[in-house]
Amino acid sequence: MVKNKHNQKIGFEFSNKGRQFDEYRQQRNTxxxxxxxxxxxxxxxxxxxxxxxxxxxxxxxxxxKEATVLLAQEKETNDLICAKVFRYFTSTIRKxxxxxxxxxxxxxxxxxxxxxxWNLYGLYKANIPVPKPRYLLNNIMIMDFISIExxxxxxxxxxxxxxISDIDDPENLLYEAIDIVARxxxxxxxxxxxxxxxxxxxxxxGLVTMDVSQSVIYNQKTFIDTPTRIRIDRAVDYLLADITxxxxxxxxxxxxIDSKEVCHNIIKELPKKLQKFLxxxxxxxPISRYIPERYSAKEMQRRGEFQRRTNKRYQKKKS
Numbered sequence: 001m002v003k004n005k006h007n008q009k010i011g012f013e014f015s016n017k018g019r020q021f022d023e024y025r026q027q028r029n030t031x032x033x034x035x036x037x038x039x040x041x042x043x044x045x046x047x048x049x050x051x052x053x054x055x056x057x058x059x060x061x062x063x064x065k066e067a068t069v070l071l072a073q074e075k076e077t078n079d080l081i082c083a084k085v086f087r088y089f090t091s092t093i094r095k096x097x098x099x100x101x102x103x104x105x106x107x108x109x110x111x112x113x114x115x116x117x118w119n120l121y122g123l124y125k126a127n128i129p130v131p132k133p134r135y136l137l138n139n140i141m142i143m144d145f146i147s148i149e150x151x152x153x154x155x156x157x158x159x160x161x162x163x164i165s166d167i168d169d170p171e172n173l174l175y176e177a178i179d180i181v182a183r184x185x186x187x188x189x190x191x192x193x194x195x196x197x198x199x200x201x202x203x204x205x206g207l208v209t210m211d212v213s214q215s216v217i218y219n220q221k222t223f224i225d226t227p228t229r230i231r232i233d234r235a236v237d238y239l240l241a242d243i244t245x246x247x248x249x250x251x252x253x254x255x256x257i258d259s260k261e262v263c264h265n266i267i268k269e270l271p272k273k274l275q276k277f278l279x280x281x282x283x284x285x286p287i288s289r290y291i292p293e294r295y296s297a298k299e300m301q302r303r304g305e306f307q308r309r310t311n312k313r314y315q316k317k318k319s
Contacts, residue, residue: 044068044085051137054083061155066112066213071145071153080153081134082145086112086213109139116213117141119190126188129180129208146201146208156208160197160249170253174246176207178257181242182266190217191235195242197249223277232274233281239263 045057054072058080061069067086074081086109113136120133120143131143146156159173167173177200184190192199193214201208217228218235225231230238244259267278 041068044070047085048072048083048140051140053135053137053142054081057083058153071155080145080147082131082143082155084113084116084141084143086110086116086139086141088139106139112213113139113141116211119212119215122188122190123184123212126183128183128188129206130212131208131210146203148203156201156203158198159200159202159207162202164253167253170250171255173202173207174250174253174255174257177246178243178262180207180209181239181246184215185235185239185266186269188217189220190215191230191238192242193238194245196245220271220274223280231281232270232277236263236267236278239266 041060041063048054048057048070053075055075055078056073058071058073061071061082063069067084070083070085072081072083073079088106088109117133117136120130120141123130124132131146134142134144136142148154148156159177164170177195181192181195184192190212192209192212193216194211195209199209199211201210216230216235216238218232219226219229220232223231225234240259240263243257243262247257247259250256267275270278
């Protein structure tokens with residue numbers, strides 16, 4: 001027979017765990033006010049120098065919402081390179097409660113850097129005008145530096161920052177920008193996702209596009225969404241959005257195009273199989289067509305995990 005003293009000890013430990021669980025449950029039901037600490041410029045430079053492949057950091061080229069872009073000198077070749085240090089960001093507590101696996105902030109930054117690297121690699125192999133990616137170091141992506149002149153530390157200007165008086169023929173620039181996004185769509189099967197004047201640089205050889213961490217590839221074999229590829233009809237919608245954003249950026253030059261007509265002309269060059277998929281997409285109801293989770297394998301896995309953990313059916317909250 002178990003001693004009474006041991007029974008009391010077991011009961012005490014159980015009740016203590018119960019109190020801890022109540023505190024944890026209360027924290028889960030409370031909206032978190034803790035903000036993720038962003039990487040400062042000094043921390044970005046220290047991270048870059050800690051890799052051991054950089055001789056020195058020269059200057060800060062830009063600092064956006066996703067990353068800090070630095071101009072540096074490579075140790076082995078003494079070449080000027082561009083280092084994009086992605087900031088740490090994490091999924092919210094709400095997503096973890098819905099059944100997704102928690103990913104650390106360091107891992108999220110590494111995933112974003114890896115996405116940028118491989119998208120640039122695919123575009124560069126297809127001779128799309130993008131900076132050449134060199135190598136990847138955790139949350140740091142190293143690529144070629146696009147300068148305004150050879151052997152200059154001044155970066156090439158962004159199209160949105162160029163004055164109207166400095167451009168001789170903006171119409172040719174617009175056609176060149178459309179050609180880039182069309183080649184990405186037809187040759188690389190990729191959608192930029194944020195194509196505008198802010199992501200185009202002007203060089204002596206022409207326009208160069210950048211910032212492709214959010215770019216996605218569309219599915220050319222089947223008419224479904226997968227965790228890494230989207231349906232062709234959704235890709236066409238994103239293509240139209242990119243062309244529309246580009247058209248808005250060129251409105252300051254007093255030139256414009258018919259975005260839908262340009263998108264239609266690009267779609268006509270697709271293979272017959274994909275054009276057949278687009279015809280099938282017209283029969284889908286508009287409500288179900290624009291639900292991204294409808295055919296997503298990742299979403300189905302998330303719902304399954306939620307049901308196994310809570311023994312309840314997952315229902316997405318109304319926004």
